[in-house]
Amino acid sequence: MHLTSEQMAELRELAGSRDVPADVALRARIVLGSGEGRRRKDIAELAGVAPLTVDRCKTRYAERGLAGLEEKRRGGPRTQVPPQVRARVIALTRMSPPAESGLSHWSTRTLADHLKRREGISVSWHYVARVWREENLKPHRSGTFKISKDPAFAEKVADVVGLYLAPPGGAVVLSVDEKTQVQALDRTQPVLPVTCAATEKRTHDYVRHGTTNLFAALNVATGEVLGECRPNRNGATFLAFLKKAVKPHAEKEIHVVLDNLSTHTTPDVKAWLAKNTHVHFHFTPVGSSWLNQIEIWFGIITRQSIRRGTFASVNVLVKQIRDYVNSWNENAKPFTWTATTDEILAKVRLVQTSVKKLVNNNAK
Known part of the structure; x- marks a missing residue:
């Protein structure tokens, strides 16, 4: 049973907690043992249960996660939190x-x-x-975003957030970025875990077949994504992708949210913008890519399609990405942005205050 490092850590904390029922902690240890590569018979013996119980715990966890380890109480419904x-x-x-x-x-x-x-x-x-x-x-x-040193931070936040919360009437807002050096990894069978005194590690053998660069544009209003893989990442490839992204909306005003990469402001890009006055760039603050909604989508495709994938070549990886984009667009839904400019700026001030206190305390 393959478990991520995050799942393993969560199960270890649950198995050793005094705040959960003993039967839940036991089931957590059973699933954890399976994730560590232990044999079914050995897990059952260590836990003092039948082998079928091991199977049942693994199935429940696979279907429902940690919620599947909880037992439905007999004699009435479980006490509900208000x-x-x-x-x-x-x-x-x-x-x-x-x-x-x-x-x-x-x-x-x-x-x-x-x-x-x-x-x-x-x-x-x-x-x-x-x-x-x-x-x-x-x-x-x-809650751990990087504190930007951009002198125009507040103005840029207000500009981008304003597009999310109150886009201009009839205009199209596109969130654009590139996910660079996406690796085509051909993974083999996992190596058996090596247990040391205080740490447990699981490694995987893999063959690296090359990389691709994923360009993507998210329509903020509809959630639809235009994705395209290209071998190179430079001003020319960005401009070619940008032209493709705005083409379906040529009759409308188009607002593009993007970061401060040099490839986004080459002379060719600036010249194209001067000729296409209906396209407007809105830059996120330096070091604040979290403000760009396409980063949310990049995180989703990474978790659901790329991170655990096995790709025998770059072409296989590119096809997987293309298929995922097509599947996403069949039921595309926009992300709901709720944070206002004032809330974001207040949060940044709190983080800055905490950092200053930490620095001052360490200096004493």
Whole structure:
């Protein structure tokens, strides 16, 4: 049973926690053993269960994740957490921790502890983790963005966010970027894990067949993506892709959100913009690619199609990407942008304050 490093870490924490029922921790150890490459018979013997129980735990985890390890209680429904508590967990997760906490982002344990100490709400970290999974919340990623040193940071944030929240009437907003050096890896069977005193590692043999560069343009209003793989990444290939991306919208005003790569501002690109005055560039602040919605889509295609893929050649990789884009567009939906300019700037100020306090404390 193949598990990601994130899944392994989550299962280890669950298996060793005192905050979950013993039967849930046992099932977590069973699935963890399978992910470590142990034999079914050995797992059953160590856990003190029948081999069929091992199979059942693996199946439930494969189908439902950690929720599949929980047992449905007999004699009545499980105690429900009030809806307002769940709403409070979600709301806090989407905010930065208080400046006085010294935290850059929430973890399940720090959020549960904050709720108990500051607001008198008692929930386990396990409950917080379940809410995060169900709502697809990842504060350890969204709360650790790089602090931009761009002197026009506030103006650029307001410009881009304004396009997301209130696009000009009748205009088209495209989010454009390139995912460079996407590798075509041909993976073989995983090597058996080597266990040391304090660490456990799993490695994979693979053959590298080359790379490609994925250019993509997301229509912010519809969620549709134009994706194209090219062997080279330079001003000429970017301009060729840009022309292709704006062609279907030639009769409309087109606003393009992109970052500050030199390939986006070559003399040829500038000359083309001067001739096509209906196309307008909007640059994200330096070091703030998280503000570009296409980065969200790049993360999705990486997780769902590329990262675990096996590609015997670059052509196979390119076909996989093309098929994924076509499948995505069959049921495309736009991302919902909710953060306002004021909220983003306030969050940045909180992070800056936390960093300054940390530096000052370390200097003492």
